[in-house]
Amino acid sequence: xxxxxxLLAALHDRTGEYISEHPATSEAAKLGWHRxxxxxxxxxxxxxxxxxVTTILKQILRxxxxxxxxxxxxxxxxxxxxxxLADTVNSHPDTLKAAGHAGRTQLRSCILxxxxxxAAITLQALPADSTVPGRNLIRDLADATEAAAYAPWRTPxxxxxxxxxxPTPGSLDQAVxxxxxxxxxxxxxxxxxxxxxxxxxxxxxxxxCFAAAAVLTEPAGERxxxxxxxxxxxxxxxxxxxxxxxxxxxxLGGRTTPLRQRSSELDQALAGLAHVAVSSLTxxxxxxxxxxxxxxxSASYQAALVQVVTSHSLWVxxxxxxxxxxxxxxxxxxxxxxxxxxxxxxxALLSASERAGAAxxxxxxxxxRPVTPAGWARSPRDRPVWETITASRQLQRRRSTNxxxxxxxxxx
Amino acid sequence: MSHELxxxxxxxxxxxxxxxxxxxxxxxxxxxxxxxxxxxxxxxEVGIRPVWVxxxxxxxxxxIAAIRLLTRSPQAVPSDVWPALENLLTEVGDHGHR
Numbered sequence: 001x002x003x004x005x006x007l008l009a010a011l012h013d014r015t016g017e018y019i020s021e022h023p024a025t026s027e028a029a030k031l032g033w034h035r036x037x038x039x040x041x042x043x044x045x046x047x048x049x050x051x052x053v054t055t056i057l058k059q060i061l062r063x064x065x066x067x068x069x070x071x072x073x074x075x076x077x078x079x080x081x082x083x084x085l086a087d088t089v090n091s092h093p094d095t096l097k098a099a100g101h102a103g104r105t106q107l108r109s110c111i112l113x114x115x116x117x118x119a120a121i122t123l124q125a126l127p128a129d130s131t132v133p134g135r136n137l138i139r140d141l142a143d144a145t146e147a148a149a150y151a152p153w154r155t156p157x158x159x160x161x162x163x164x165x166x167p168t169p170g171s172l173d174q175a176v177x178x179x180x181x182x183x184x185x186x187x188x189x190x191x192x193x194x195x196x197x198x199x200x201x202x203x204x205x206x207x208x209c210f211a212a213a214a215v216l217t218e219p220a221g222e223r224x225x226x227x228x229x230x231x232x233x234x235x236x237x238x239x240x241x242x243x244x245x246x247x248x249x250x251x252l253g254g255r256t257t258p259l260r261q262r263s264s265e266l267d268q269a270l271a272g273l274a275h276v277a278v279s280s281l282t283x284x285x286x287x288x289x290x291x292x293x294x295x296x297x298s299a300s301y302q303a304a305l306v307q308v309v310t311s312h313s314l315w316v317x318x319x320x321x322x323x324x325x326x327x328x329x330x331x332x333x334x335x336x337x338x339x340x341x342x343x344x345x346x347x348a349l350l351s352a353s354e355r356a357g358a359a360x361x362x363x364x365x366x367x368x369r370p371v372t373p374a375g376w377a378r379s380p381r382d383r384p385v386w387e388t389i390t391a392s393r394q395l396q397r398r399r400s401t402n403x404x405x406x407x408x409x410x411x412x
Numbered sequence: 413m414s415h416e417l418x419x420x421x422x423x424x425x426x427x428x429x430x431x432x433x434x435x436x437x438x439x440x441x442x443x444x445x446x447x448x449x450x451x452x453x454x455x456x457e458v459g460i461r462p463v464w465v466x467x468x469x470x471x472x473x474x475x476i477a478a479i480r481l482l483t484r485s486p487q488a489v490p491s492d493v494w495p496a497l498e499n500l501l502t503e504v505g506d507h508g509h510r
Contacts, residue, residue, distance in 0.1 A: 200449050200450070200453070203445060203446050234437060241445075245433055248465075253456065256453060260450050260454070319463060
């Protein structure tokens with residue numbers, strides 16, 4: 001599957017070809033604009049585009065000839081490449097959002113630069129007095145995107161650069177994607193979150209970290225920094241295993257069948273990696289992506305746990321509270337579960353989750369990632385260079401100050 | 413729902429805890445704990461609510477205690493749980509006595 005990086009490289013090349021080709025006639029110049037404008041807009045709407053560019057593109061869609069250019073032309077290739085790029089970023093909205101302003105700006109700049117060059121070349125084939133519909137709009141587009149043409153062509157950094165068109169069916173990517181969505185959905189739903197959801201999610205995050213740590217520590221010392229990344233991932237794995245260890249006398253009931261299924265699928269996908277040599281870039285990237293997704297799920301985990309604890313929603317076994325509780329609460333049975341009257345269990349769970357979250361963030365900071373070389377306008381065929389990123393991050397406490405909410409029913 | 417089934421679930425909760433509390437760089441105890449968590453979830457879904465039970469001496473003993481109780485009411489246990497329990501018993505025997 002082509003990644004965003006390779007698609008942008010292809011876009012760069014095809015634009016260069018269009019500049020070289022030069023539409024021979026005004027008739028040829030007016031073709032292909034509908035597809036190009038449509039797919040460019042599908043990308044730009046995800047990246048906070050300039051309002052005037054959006055307005056012009058919408059007008060172009062209404063007024064230009066809807067026909068495609070010849071199938072083997074650079075204009076058609078540009079249109080289709082923009083289409084695949086649009087499909088790719090639209091299938092990963094979370095990653096695009098997480099790429100931040102810088103990442104989205106780089107992507108937007110590439111698209112606007114492409115639009116400018118194509119518009120400028122098209123105009124050269126359309127005389128100023130041409131009555132071709134949309135000629136003035138293409139001129140307006142060239143003007144509105146001129147600044148982008150002077151910006152260096154830079155592809156975004158990972159993970160945006162590594163995105164491809166959705167996870168491959170049956171792949172680790174797909175299993176991680178489905179688990180992450182399911183876990184996040186359940187954790188962010190106060191009526192659906194359960195102790196199983198918390199424990200199983202924490203355990204799955206730990207399993208992802210264990211799997212990634214195993215890859216980075218074999219073979220030993222192949223790359224400087226691999227051991228550090230591997231050991232921080234192993235530490236994160238153990239921290240999340242601890243977070244998964246809820247006391248047997250504490251629970252939060254409910255039904256979470258989908259999460260059990262998605263977690264099991266991911267377990268199988270991870271187990272499958274253990275039986276093959278994870279030496280290819282694809283598996284390496286898949287595990288790296290899994291760790292990043294796990295980090296995002298961990299944020300939902302911690303927010304959900306804060307909500308549960310601060311709203312005093314945890315249940316504790318009456319049997320574990322001891323005979324003095326029964327004495328003070330006649331009518332309560334030993335087999336009952338009651339709202340935890342104390343705070344120690346909740347505080348312990350929160351502390352464990354915070355330590356685990358911090359350990360995972362530290363591990364992510366140390367993971368090797370492919371980065372594009374410094375400088376711009378390099379050949380799109382250059383392979384990326386691996387380097388260790390050791391940016392520090394500040395641990396943020398995620399304590400909620402929300403007032404306790406209504407208790408959950410006991411009959412779950 | 414029978415009290416024995418609730419106690420069985422309580423033993424499984426102890427077994428998961430006894431595995432998760434271990435430091436195991438191989439990740440094997442974590443893998444087994446995940447299996448137990450999934451079994452617990454399957455049992456809760458058919459309406460079995462756990463009761464707190466005192467921990468047995470090891471994860472293996474907790475698992476054995478759970479299975480003994482579950483076999484007294486096999487019709488109440490989802491059929492896909494049995495193979496998982498058998499597999500668990502085989503594997504956790506190596507890890508429960510560390």
